Amino acid sequence: MQPFNMRPDQLAEEMLDYSRKLGKGVENLLNADKIDAGVTPKVEVYSEDKLRLYRYESPADVVQSSVPTLIVYALVNRPYMTDLQENRSTVRNLLAAGQDVYLVDWGYPDEADRALTMDDYINGYLDRCVDVIRKRHKLDKINILGICQGGAFSLCYASMHPDKVKNLVTMVTPVDFKTPDNMLSAWVQHMDVDLLIDTLGNVPGELLNWTFLSLKPFSLTGQKYLSMVDVLEDEDKLKNFLRMEKWIFDSPDQAGETFRQFTKDFYQQNGFLEGGVKIGDRQVDLKNITCPVLNIYAEQDHLVPPDASRALRGLTSSKDYTELSFPGGHIGIYVSGKAQKEVPPSIGKWLDERIK
Amino acid sequence: MSESAFWNEDWMKIQQSYWENWNNMSRKAMGMEPPKSPLENAMDHWWQAVSPSASDMSRDFMGRMMEQTKSYFRLAEGYFSNAQDSNNWLDAANRTVSDMQSMFNNSLESVYNGTETAGDDAMHKMMAFWEMPMDNWQRMVSSLSLMPGDLLRNMPHQDGLERFLSAPGLGYMREEEGQYKKLTHAVVNYQRNLGEYMKFFSNLGLLAATRMKDKIQDVAESGKQIDSARGLYDLWVSSSEEVYGEQVMTPEYAKIHGTLVNSLMNLKQRLGHVVDEALGGLNMPTRRELRTLQDRLQESRREAKAMKAEIELLKEQMIEMRSLATSQPKAVAETAAKPKATAKKKASSKKKAATKKAQPKADAS
Numbered sequence: 001m002q003p004f005n006m007r008p009d010q011l012a013e014e015m016l017d018y019s020r021k022l023g024k025g026v027e028n029l030l031n032a033d034k035i036d037a038g039v040t041p042k043v044e045v046y047s048e049d050k051l052r053l054y055r056y057e058s059p060a061d062v063v064q065s066s067v068p069t070l071i072v073y074a075l076v077n078r079p080y081m082t083d084l085q086e087n088r089s090t091v092r093n094l095l096a097a098g099q100d101v102y103l104v105d106w107g108y109p110d111e112a113d114r115a116l117t118m119d120d121y122i123n124g125y126l127d128r129c130v131d132v133i134r135k136r137h138k139l140d141k142i143n144i145l146g147i148c149q150g151g152a153f154s155l156c157y158a159s160m161h162p163d164k165v166k167n168l169v170t171m172v173t174p175v176d177f178k179t180p181d182n183m184l185s186a187w188v189q190h191m192d193v194d195l196l197i198d199t200l201g202n203v204p205g206e207l208l209n210w211t212f213l214s215l216k217p218f219s220l221t222g223q224k225y226l227s228m229v230d231v232l233e234d235e236d237k238l239k240n241f242l243r244m245e246k247w248i249f250d251s252p253d254q255a256g257e258t259f260r261q262f263t264k265d266f267y268q269q270n271g272f273l274e275g276g277v278k279i280g281d282r283q284v285d286l287k288n289i290t291c292p293v294l295n296i297y298a299e300q301d302h303l304v305p306p307d308a309s310r311a312l313r314g315l316t317s318s319k320d321y322t323e324l325s326f327p328g329g330h331i332g333i334y335v336s337g338k339a340q341k342e343v344p345p346s347i348g349k350w351l352d353e354r355i356k
Numbered sequence: 357m358s359e360s361a362f363w364n365e366d367w368m369k370i371q372q373s374y375w376e377n378w379n380n381m382s383r384k385a386m387g388m389e390p391p392k393s394p395l396e397n398a399m400d401h402w403w404q405a406v407s408p409s410a411s412d413m414s415r416d417f418m419g420r421m422m423e424q425t426k427s428y429f430r431l432a433e434g435y436f437s438n439a440q441d442s443n444n445w446l447d448a449a450n451r452t453v454s455d456m457q458s459m460f461n462n463s464l465e466s467v468y469n470g471t472e473t474a475g476d477d478a479m480h481k482m483m484a485f486w487e488m489p490m491d492n493w494q495r496m497v498s499s500l501s502l503m504p505g506d507l508l509r510n511m512p513h514q515d516g517l518e519r520f521l522s523a524p525g526l527g528y529m530r531e532e533e534g535q536y537k538k539l540t541h542a543v544v545n546y547q548r549n550l551g552e553y554m555k556f557f558s559n560l561g562l563l564a565a566t567r568m569k570d571k572i573q574d575v576a577e578s579g580k581q582i583d584s585a586r587g588l589y590d591l592w593v594s595s596s597e598e599v600y601g602e603q604v605m606t607p608e609y610a611k612i613h614g615t616l617v618n619s620l621m622n623l624k625q626r627l628g629h630v631v632d633e634a635l636g637g638l639n640m641p642t643r644r645e646l647r648t649l650q651d652r653l654q655e656s657r658r659e660a661k662a663m664k665a666e667i668e669l670l671k672e673q674m675i676e677m678r679s680l681a682t683s684q685p686k687a688v689a690e691t692a693a694k695p696k697a698t699a700k701k702k703a704s705s706k707k708k709a710a711t712k713k714a715q716p717k718a719d720a721s
Contacts, residue, residue, distance in 0.1 A: 003572050003573075003575040003576035003580070003581060003582055004581065004582050004583075005581040005582070005583045010583070010584070011432060011584075011585055014432075014584050014585055014586065015429065015432060015585065018425075018428075018586075022425065111646075111650070112650060114647070114650055115650050115651050115653075115654035115655075116654065120654070120658065124658070124661065128665075180605075181605075183601075183604065183605060186604075186605055186609075186610050187604075187610060187613050187614070188614075189610055189614065190610050190611050190613065190614025190615065190618075191613075191614045191617050191618065192614075192618045192621070195618060195621045195622065195625065196617065196618075196621050198625065199621040199622075199624045199625040199628065200621070200624070201643075201647065206495075206496050207496055209496070210492050210493065210495070210496035213492050214489060214492060214604075216597060216600075216601075217489045217492060217600065218593045218596045218597045218600065219593060219597055221491075221492060222593065223589075223590070223593045226425065226428055226586075226589070229425070
């Protein structure tokens with residue numbers, strides 16, 4: 001059979017239709033200037049430097065878990081991805097599942113934060129946030145939910161402070177940084193990280209944007225904008241798109257010393273598997289983790305391939321290790337309607353079963 | 357925006373007449389030259405008219421969409437002009453892909469020797485699609501420096517210059533001359549690595565065109581059909597993405613990528629040194645000094661936070677001790693109420709003391 005069935009009149013009609021949508025849809029685009037994200041009411045309970053610790057307000061009709069859960073987001077991009085909009089909010093759905101949710105917002109580091117190390121972030125900021133929550137709730141241990149790089153931080157934290165972690169949830173978290181399908185890892189092997197940090201100080205968000213867009217340049221910097229013409233006329237869909245667009249390009253700079261250690265110890269040395277990671281004066285050994293672990297990964301994740309996350313199995317001393325996979329991508333796990341129906345309730349159920 | 361605005365009238369009129377003209381012409385199979393495309397000019401003109409009223413974010417987003425729209429239209433145009441001569445659409449598609457391959461082939465040399473030329477025809481401009489990774493790089497470089505990201509792109513590097521730069525400096529200004537030579541050397545090095553990076557992508561365009569041909573063959577064999585320009589465009593994107601994904605995972609690319617980033621950083625570092633020297637000469641604080649201060653400050657803050665935590669802990673312990681002290685009379689009263697237990701403890705401690713005393717003897721023996 002002929003692979004093409006494109007008559008000239010059809011083609012001309014298609015082009016004209018496209019032009020019509022583009023012309024009409026632009027009005028919505030010009031009007032859509034203010035894009036809100038982070039929709040669930042929250043209260044700031046602690047702050048230190050640029051860090052803010054928030055507690056989200058639970059719905060009145062939901063019975064809250066007695067053990068709070070702290071969400072530890074990555075330093076890359078902003079944590080409002082977990083609370084993007086009303087119908088796409090992991091936070092909201094965790095609250096609905098009866099969890100008492102806290103979140104660390106690391107803020108936007110600037111040149112004055114260049115010397116912040118992983119020790120400052122994990123044994124300093126994060127540990128103090130955990131202590132604040134423990135004190136507020138008069139508990140020895142709380143739940144920690146780490147996302148992506150925040151998941152790697154949470155693993156480090158739980159291995160160094162096992163006495164403060166009741167249950168650990170890791171989402172799209174890299175553990176084996178050298179799986180054959182890990183593009184980011186392949187690209188940094190020949191990079192002189194010391195030269196990069198000594199030169200730039202902090203790592204600019206633009207450099208990270210470029211790196212992430214380079215993973216799929218034709219889809220991420222081209223095709224998706226063409227696809228959007230189809231929804232330009234729909235104000236809500238356009239806002240959803242712009243909200244995602246805002247999040248993607250809302251990339252804080254990375255504190256130089258933290259980036260240096262993270263890239264060298266994990267992306268270049270594969271520290272969770274090979275060992276030898278020292279944060280401050282403490283050694284990171286995942287065998288120190290004995291609490292229950294729920295490891296969630298996305299089956300089509302191009303940033304953290306599934307094998308990179310699944311490598312966690314067997315690396316801790318936990319006798320209660322569970323894996324949960326979701327058919328979606330790195331971001332889809334937070335924004336797809338299906339993911340929102342499945343993932344947060346599963347987390348809530350898993351946590352509840354280990355608290356009662 | 358009012359109904360009489362440019363976008364709603366002129367834009368649509370141009371569009372309508374352009375596509376109708378195209379349609380009529382191909383129906384009549386007149387075999388004449390395709391109409392000179394007013395499309396891109398119209399699009400640029402239109403966008404210039406509406407973009408000032410857009411927010412920064414909308415403008416950026418819309419600009420990206422415009423670029424893709426041009427690629428999409430160009431692909432359709434290329435296909436369409438090939439289809440005019442024949443009713444065989446497979447042949448037209450094959451010719452479209454062949455055009456792409458030949459464009460990529462021709463571009464290889466021009467990219468290498470820095471004599472890129474932009475043709476007017478749609479297929480030539482389609483090549484710009486494969487400039488996207490390069491374009492991203494240039495945007496990033498621009499964001500990191502005062503100079504435009506493509507400043508060094510077409511500047512041919514000269515081996516003679518490198519030889520000159522490697523000559524040692526002489527005399528009183530030796531050190532300063534050395535600094536500038538190192539800086540120039542870094543520029544040449546970066547420019548060479550940028551050329552390698554561009555060459556890598558130019559090769560991939562050719563591979564992607566071949567992959568697209570294979571995919572079209574697969575479509576034919578599976579009994580499916582592509583029935584829109586959008587379908588053709590999507591096929592082009594997936595072919596490009598597939599080839600790109602395979603090639604950037606090779607050790608060769610990892611090296612090209614790492615070398616490019618390293619050479620850019622080396623160049624920036626050299627620039628930083630020159631700037632620092634100039635600032636130092638003006639008695640202004642340099643970046644190097646600021647960083648030393650930042651490191652020291654962070655160390656002090658770390659110590660201060662640790663001390664604060666220790667003080668908090670001590671405070672808590674003091675409060676505990678105080679509360680113990682205030683509850684002590686009660687504890688004494690309770691102890692008095694249990695004479696037997698106290699007597700037992702006393703007996704036990706006497707026994708322990710006796711053992712302790714006996715110990716040195718045992719050790720001595």
